[in-house]
Amino acid sequence: MKHVLFATSNRHKLQEAEIVFSEYGLNVEQWDVKRLEVQSESLEEIARISLAWLMREANPRCPFFVEDAGLFIEALNGFPGPYSSYVFSKIGNEGVLKLMDGVDNRRAVFVSVVAFTDGKEMLVFKGQASGFISHAVKGERGFGFDPIFIPEEGDGRSFAELDVREKNKLSHRARALRKLAEWLTSSKII
Amino acid sequence: MKHVLFATSNRHKLQEAEIVFSEYGLNVEQWDVKRLEVQSESLEEIARISLAWLMREANPRCPFFVEDAGLFIEALNGFPGPYSSYVFSKIGNEGVLKLMDGVDNRRAVFVSVVAFTDGKEMLVFKGQASGFISHAVKGERGFGFDPIFIPEEGDGRSFAELDVREKNKLSHRARALRKLAEWLTSSKII
Numbered sequence: 001m002k003h004v005l006f007a008t009s010n011r012h013k014l015q016e017a018e019i020v021f022s023e024y025g026l027n028v029e030q031w032d033v034k035r036l037e038v039q040s041e042s043l044e045e046i047a048r049i050s051l052a053w054l055m056r057e058a059n060p061r062c063p064f065f066v067e068d069a070g071l072f073i074e075a076l077n078g079f080p081g082p083y084s085s086y087v088f089s090k091i092g093n094e095g096v097l098k099l100m101d102g103v104d105n106r107r108a109v110f111v112s113v114v115a116f117t118d119g120k121e122m123l124v125f126k127g128q129a130s131g132f133i134s135h136a137v138k139g140e141r142g143f144g145f146d147p148i149f150i151p152e153e154g155d156g157r158s159f160a161e162l163d164v165r166e167k168n169k170l171s172h173r174a175r176a177l178r179k180l181a182e183w184l185t186s187s188k189i190i
Numbered sequence: 191m192k193h194v195l196f197a198t199s200n201r202h203k204l205q206e207a208e209i210v211f212s213e214y215g216l217n218v219e220q221w222d223v224k225r226l227e228v229q230s231e232s233l234e235e236i237a238r239i240s241l242a243w244l245m246r247e248a249n250p251r252c253p254f255f256v257e258d259a260g261l262f263i264e265a266l267n268g269f270p271g272p273y274s275s276y277v278f279s280k281i282g283n284e285g286v287l288k289l290m291d292g293v294d295n296r297r298a299v300f301v302s303v304v305a306f307t308d309g310k311e312m313l314v315f316k317g318q319a320s321g322f323i324s325h326a327v328k329g330e331r332g333f334g335f336d337p338i339f340i341p342e343e344g345d346g347r348s349f350a351e352l353d354v355r356e357k358n359k360l361s362h363r364a365r366a367l368r369k370l371a372e373w374l375t376s377s378k379i380i
Binding site: 036037038039041046076077078079080081083086087089090091095098099101 | 226227228229231236266267268269270271273276277279280281285288289291
């Protein structure tokens with residue numbers, strides 16, 4: 001079975017990747033490594049620099065990838081964006097709902113950027129999921145801002161009300177990972 | 191006159207530094223350079239890595255320093271902290287006041303970390319200013335969250351209601367810069 005490393009400490013992200021990759025007969029393995037993340041409003045820049053840093057500092061044998069994601073809320077000028085994980089850890093879903101209190105425009109987009117390398121070239125894949133910020137926390141699955149994000153292609157349930165396979169049909173991350181998986185199966189890299 | 195570079199694009203920070211340094215007969219000059227800032231909850235780590243990166247990538251002739259600062263609000267678990275500049279650009283003072291709506295504990299601390307190098311060793315100096323988050327925006331001087339921060343050692347005015355010399359008597363940044371200036375005048379570095 002083809003084999004690739006995912007540099008992440010997030011077990012939810014790993015599980016989402018395992019299911020996407022299994023659809024393609026690929027095997028993904030967690031690489032729980034501390035990685036450099038720069039401050040930037042560009043997820044692609046964060047992912048590219050993180051990948052380049054790992055290539056230089058850790059130099060793993062296998063092909064590997066990193067993934068950076070963020071929730072961009074239109075009425076908040078894209079906040080929390082690339083700092084979603086930090087913002088979630090500090091003010092949580094309740095803090096974002098408070099900021100959105102009385103705000104009519106609930107539009108938001110989840111974006112995922114996957115940066116992959118086989119040790120020679122670097123490839124970047126993006127995925128998006130458009131939707132709306134809910135008026136209350138809904139569901140207990142997933143992680144981060146999943147309980148307040150309603151994907152517009154769904155049935156009204158939040159990401160946190162979907163199981164992983166349902167979320168993977170709609171999610172930004174699954175879309176970016178699927179592009180990587182398609183590229184891997186069509187190339188001779190692994 | 192002794193001479194040191196301040197790697198910043200923020201003219202307010204530069205002006206605050208010029209006034210502090212002039213008290214010591216020192217001259218500070220702006221170095222408007224793009225610098226690397228990592229994602230970290232530690233201002234010291236951000237400043238140290240930024241300084242090391244500039245030493246390696248830009249290798250300036252003069253001694254120089256970087257400064258990183260943040261507003262840590264107790265009731266928000268330290269938010270916005272090291273990401274104060276980004277958070278300000280997205281949700282502004284009004285966003286933070288909204289998050290603090292109905293919150294009794296208004297305690298907050300502004301922290302500044304200055305990292306300096308003469309090309310050989312690296313020195314780090316910290317400054318703090320304790321205070322409170324106001325209930326409304328007050329004043330138009332300064333920058334960032336100055337209009338909603340009331341220093342506890344002051345007379346009730348916000349940082350944005352003070353002129354630069356008044357702010358420099360109380361501010362986190364002036365305190366960190368003064369430690370650097372004192373060290374510079376007592377050493378033979380410049």
